Amino acid sequence: MRGVLVSRGRRCSSAGCHCQEGELHGPYTYLAVYTDGRSRTVYVPAAVQAIAERYVEVTQRGEALLAEISQINLELLRRRALE
Numbered sequence: 001m002r003g004v005l006v007s008r009g010r011r012c013s014s015a016g017c018h019c020q021e022g023e024l025h026g027p028y029t030y031l032a033v034y035t036d037g038r039s040r041t042v043y044v045p046a047a048v049q050a051i052a053e054r055y056v057e058v059t060q061r062g063e064a065l066l067a068e069i070s071q072i073n074l075e076l077l078r079r080r081a082l083e
């Protein structure tokens with residue numbers, strides 16, 4: 001799963017709530033994801049937070065691997081061009 005997990009507090013709409021004074025609710029976990037040219041923030045319930053962390057981690061590892069393979073292929077292409 002693409003994105004970055006972020007933890008942040010939230011302000012509710014109840015008048016007179018302590019969060020209006022700056023003591024926010026939470027923190028809650030959100031997935032910040034950039035798709036189709038825009039960024040979105042999706043709430044991640046605590047019950048699935050560990051799974052979300054794993055999904056994000058696996059994707060980051062996969063993308064790092066693809067970036068590495070891409071660099072290797074670019075280098076191979078350069079060498080071929082010099083032959």
Ligand SMILES: [Zn+2]
Pocket residue numbers: 011012013014017018019020025
């Ligand atoms: Zn509140």
